[in-house]
Amino acid sequence: MTKNITFQCHLEKSTAAPQQEEKQRKGKQLSPVEMHFQIQDGPSTLWGGGHAETRLEQPAVVVAREKSSASLLCTANVKASYIHWYRYQEGKGLQRLLYLAMFQTDVQWDSVLEADKVTAIEAKDGYSCTLLVLKLEKSDEGVYYCAAWKTVSGYGWNSNKVMGPGTQLRVTDRNLNVGISPKPTIFLPSIAETTLQNAGTYLCLLENFFPDVIKIDWKEKNDQTVLKSQQGDTIKTYNTYMKFSWLTVTGVSVNKEYKCIIKHERNKGGVEQEILFPSQKKGIVTQTNLIDADTGYISTVWADGCALVLL
Numbered sequence: 001m002t003k004n005i006t007f008q009c010h011l012e013k014s015t016a017a018p019q020q021e022e023k024q025r026k027g028k029q030l031s032p033v034e035m036h037f038q039i040q041d042g043p044s045t046l047w048g049g050g051h052a053e054t055r056l057e058q059p060a061v062v063v064a065r066e067k068s069s070a071s072l073l074c075t076a077n078v079k080a081s082y083i084h085w086y087r088y089q090e091g092k093g094l095q096r097l098l099y100l101a102m103f104q105t106d107v108q109w110d111s112v113l114e115a116d117k118v119t120a121i122e123a124k125d126g127y128s129c130t131l132l133v134l135k136l137e138k139s140d141e142g143v144y145y146c147a148a149w150k151t152v153s154g155y156g157w158n159s160n161k162v163m164g165p166g167t168q169l170r171v172t173d174r175n176l177n178v179g180i181s182p183k184p185t186i187f188l189p190s191i192a193e194t195t196l197q198n199a200g201t202y203l204c205l206l207e208n209f210f211p212d213v214i215k216i217d218w219k220e221k222n223d224q225t226v227l228k229s230q231q232g233d234t235i236k237t238y239n240t241y242m243k244f245s246w247l248t249v250t251g252v253s254v255n256k257e258y259k260c261i262i263k264h265e266r267n268k269g270g271v272e273q274e275i276l277f278p279s280q281k282k283g284i285v286t287q288t289n290l291i292d293a294d295t296g297y298i299s300t301v302w303a304d305g306c307a308l309v310l311l
Helices: 018-025 193-198 252-257
Strands: 003-009 030-042 044-046 054-057 061-065 072-076 082-089 095-103 105-107 118-122 128-133 140-149 161-163 168-171 181-188 201-208 212-218 235-237 240-250 257-265 273-277 287-291 298-302 305-308
Touching: 018 193, 054 140, 054 161, 061 072, 061 140, 072 082, 072 168, 095 118, 105 118, 128 140, 168 212, 181 257, 181 273, 193 201, 201 212, 201 252, 212 240, 240 252, 240 257
Parallel strands: 061 168
Antiparallel strands: 003 030, 044 054, 054 072, 072 128, 082 095, 082 140, 095 105, 118 128, 140 161, 140 168, 181 201, 201 240, 212 257, 235 240, 257 273, 287 298, 298 305
């Protein structure tokens, strides 16, 4: 899925090399033009003149406390001469903040934010760059995109600008050391559903997590294929969030084992949670206790669809 963003930027026709082109831009007042970017939800890719594609990867979300600093990472699969950083906020559009000359670690700021607010640092490997947002305030929230010019042999610098998928920055006043990973409760198929309809609905309820960015997939126990499932809305409950997802299967598929896979920034150890749902092939399960390895929560689940969560 893509997001279309329209914004004002400045363009100037040039055939100079990337290094010369960036120098030519300094101190010039250029005419604004309207541009349309397609920014992908996954790693961004563009092809240039039949050459290898350029990919920029960014984490989906970063959460940091007010008055602290946030580090936003951008990693490329090729060495870029320049990395540009943009911020998108509702009502303001897409604004370039700065660019970093990777070959000489030189940062040039635009007029949007000053050097004491944002800066960029090149990693030693030459493939990644970190944007530092300093003295955080709620007004710093937004989606931060990195971008790079992909120089194509024979075309000078006049190449495509590749944009990363973007990192959503969230600023909070809460203590981020407190565990705020998703707390799961699972529900097995009901007796009526399995016996009368020859079907089964498996439901995974996730509560008390922050931030709200979460991904839930379903797979068979020993298979890597993502199954078609349903997702409920992410609902805010006081200062955390909750969400549920369910998988419905029919016929012989009821006899298989399934797992709910949860990807969230605050998962213990930074790994995906996997919650296994037992098979129904030996008859209706009366009761089962499931211990989630990441959170330590015990879910006592009854076959009629009731569930009780205990510490």
